[in-house]
Amino acid sequence: MKIGIYGLGLIGGSLLKALHGYEKIAVTGNENTLEAAKPYASEVTKDAERLKECGLVFVCVPMNKTLEILDKLENIVPPETIVADVASLKSFVLEKKRPYKFIGTHPMAGTENSGFEHSFKELFEGAKWVITPPEGISSDDINKIETIIKSVWAHPVLIDAKTHDRAVAMISHMPMLISQALMLAAGENDLAMKLAASGFRDMTRLAMSNTEMAADMVNFNRENIDESLGILSASIVRLLSGDYKAQIDEISKSRRSMYDSAGKNIL
Numbered sequence: 001m002k003i004g005i006y007g008l009g010l011i012g013g014s015l016l017k018a019l020h021g022y023e024k025i026a027v028t029g030n031e032n033t034l035e036a037a038k039p040y041a042s043e044v045t046k047d048a049e050r051l052k053e054c055g056l057v058f059v060c061v062p063m064n065k066t067l068e069i070l071d072k073l074e075n076i077v078p079p080e081t082i083v084a085d086v087a088s089l090k091s092f093v094l095e096k097k098r099p100y101k102f103i104g105t106h107p108m109a110g111t112e113n114s115g116f117e118h119s120f121k122e123l124f125e126g127a128k129w130v131i132t133p134p135e136g137i138s139s140d141d142i143n144k145i146e147t148i149i150k151s152v153w154a155h156p157v158l159i160d161a162k163t164h165d166r167a168v169a170m171i172s173h174m175p176m177l178i179s180q181a182l183m184l185a186a187g188e189n190d191l192a193m194k195l196a197a198s199g200f201r202d203m204t205r206l207a208m209s210n211t212e213m214a215a216d217m218v219n220f221n222r223e224n225i226d227e228s229l230g231i232l233s234a235s236i237v238r239l240l241s242g243d244y245k246a247q248i249d250e251i252s253k254s255r256r257s258m259y260d261s262a263g264k265n266i267l
Helices: 010-018 031-036 048-053 063-073 139-151 161-186 190-195 198-203 211-220 222-241 244-256
Strands: 003-006 024-027 043-045 056-059 082-085 101-107 128-132 155-158
Touching (some): 003 048, 010 024, 048 063, 056 139, 063 082, 128 139, 128 161, 139 155, 161 211, 161 222, 222 244
Parallel strands (some): 003 024, 082 101
Antiparallel strands (some): 101 128
16 A cells, blocks of 8 residues: 655654555655655655655644645545544534545644654654544554554554543643743742753653644643633642642652553553
């Protein structure tokens, strides 16, 4: 099967580098990326029409451009083509029925960096990769997506879009917002910023997230983020009003058993 990748940022570039054994056509509008990606693909082009030859196309553009590209592909790829996006929210991409076989996906992988120059083939190794198939998609088509996901050493997880969007608000979007807010709050204390060491560094890593992606997360998932902030606030109250030492002992045990030595979620 010939695979197309539309967009060569961190996710698209890493997917391009990780996929082996497939003929790949990559589409990018970035001149520098156009040249840099050539060693990893059969063809790298600005012409999205070339994707009509592909049996599977991954749309790896920023979330605010995803619907535009999905609409554009309606006039390019044939009905039998499988098209999958990688946006970090899934409900909004499934609102419209497409003339091709559309399957929503979201690789739970990334870094604070963006762009093809920061992409690397190991990005997805050991990561969960969510699949949110709409009604009417065959198990054979889902299996094709799962095969690709497994080939880059990620683990496919099938869930519905709304459940996914609530979950990522809690473990991705809200933490990013808190990281940014912590930088904002501490920035008003010059001595605190001067003394800040590894704990503050680790807590604020997400404040360096790609700003376009960060804005999309908050704008597209605000309701679920607000709900998550309420749950967090209630958890802080519970910690401070109960046996704090006993609670954090349990929390510490839970956190230590959640990731392996390479930092991958093993739950």
